Amino acid sequence: MGKGGKSHGEEEHCDNMAAWLLGINTLKIQPFNLPALGPHDARVRMKAVGICGSDVHYLKTLRCAHFVVEEPMVIGHECAGIIEEVGSEVKHLIPGDRVALEPGIGCFQCSLCKEGRYNLCPEMKFFATPPVHGSLANQVVHPADLCFKLPDNMSLEEGAMCEPLSVGVHACRRANIGPETNVLVMGAGPIGLVTMxxxxxxxxxxxxxxxxxxxxxxxxxxxxxxxxxxxxTNMQDIAEEVEQIHKAMGAGVDVTFDCAGFNKTMSTALSATCSGGKVCLVGMGHNEMTVPLTPSAAREVDVIGVFRYKNTWPLCIEFIRSGKIDVKPLITHRFGFTQKEVEEAFETSARGGQAIKVMFNL
Incomplete structure (x- = not known):
């Protein structure tokens, strides 16, 4: 376990490479020095890393919502890999274990963390959300309690898919989805599909x-x-489209998930949802929206915000392990970890089209 102290650690990780975001449309594979392994940490060899819409936003504009990239940053946060080394206090993992990583580290001191709502922690350190480095690298160091062991029948790619799936699971928990809830999903992109x-x-x-x-x-x-x-995308078509939606549902819409987050999708969601129902805003297409809130409020339609997720990995792993959810068809493109392939993978993801989830196999 690294008895050679610091120099041993430095020697071991100097060959660690990562995909760095250096500027608009500029990604480069460069060395990435890892921090020392703390007693509660694990060093993980990355094996599967997916590209998220936020990664593409950072690449194209150096920003996503109010997060701005101001210095070079390692990209990527949907990930799974193999434990290489664990800290002295880690008891539940051993080298060789296959794990999915939850990318956000709360402070666990603030009132939100103490209430269990650590996804809202103002001090949250989240992979590839500036200024925190991400996980598209050969190896990363991460708190061991955010590394979740995968069952034998689950691949590392499926482990990486626990991250986007977590958004859908958290949204469903926020909206209390159950056997009596008819659901409308606005947007059939990766997040709309996992929410469905x-x-x-x-x-x-x-x-x-x-x-x-x-x-x-x-x-x-x-x-x-x-x-x-x-x-x-035409605002004038909302009334007609709401009619089509009601016809397709054949019943009232109890909960609508807006997985796009535009004026049009949110306005449609508010109109289509039945009185006393819920609209869950998952997508963040617009920073600000103008929507018909007053008529919806008069029908007691609740608007629920969703930000990332909390305590979702065990349930995601169970859903995939048991076959209740099959995430494999969502992975449409695969790339290796070379300079050329990293550039191609991000171009493929940004183009959209038939690409749903683009995955790196490291």
Whole structure:
């Protein structure tokens, strides 16, 4: 266990390489020095890392919502790998264990952390959210209690998919999805699809999904949506589209998940949701929105915010292990970890089209 002290550690990790975001549309594989292994940490060899929409935002604009990249940063946060070394106090993991990593570290001192709502911690350190480095690297050091052991029947790629799936699981918990909740999902991108799958796993009897892109809707149908509705980006079409949605649902919409986060999707969600229902805002397409809140409030439609997730990895692993959720069809493209492939992978993800989840195999 690194008895040679500091110099041994330095020697061992100087060959550690990572994908650094250096500027707009500029990613470079460069050395990444790891911090010393603390008593409660694990050093993990990364094996599967997915690309998230936020990674693409950072690459294209150096910002995502109010987070701004001001200095070079290692990218990536959807990840799984193999334990290489554990700190002296770590009892539940040993080298060789396959793990999925939860990327956010709360301070566990503030009132939000103490209430268990650590996803809202103002001091949160989250992989690849500036100024914190991410996990698209050969190795990372991470708190061992945020490394979740994978069962034998689960691949490392499926382990990396626990991160996007966590968003859907947390949203379903926030909205109390169950066997009596008819669900509408706005947006059939990766987060819309995992939210749909999570809602089904939580027992939602009927799910309708809406998007502007027919290919994505066909994927949603293949993955288990009961009905799909193709819409436009035109605000004038909302009334007509709400009618189509109600027809497709065949019943009231109890909960709507807006997984896009635009004026149009949120306005549609508020109109389509039945009186006394809930609208859950998951996507963050617009920083600010103008939406018809007053008529919705008069019908007691609750608007629920969703930010990342908390305590979701054990349930995600169970859903995948048991076969209740199959995330494998979401992985449409795979790349290795070379300079050329890193650039190609991000271009593929940014283009969208038929790419749903782009995955690195390191």
């Amino acid at each position: 799958m999570a809602a089904r796993a939580f027992g939602a009897p009927r799910i309708v999904i809406v998007d502007v892109d027919y290919y994505r809707l066909s994927v949603a149908k293949d993955l288990g949506a009961d009905e799909i509705v193709k819409v436009t």
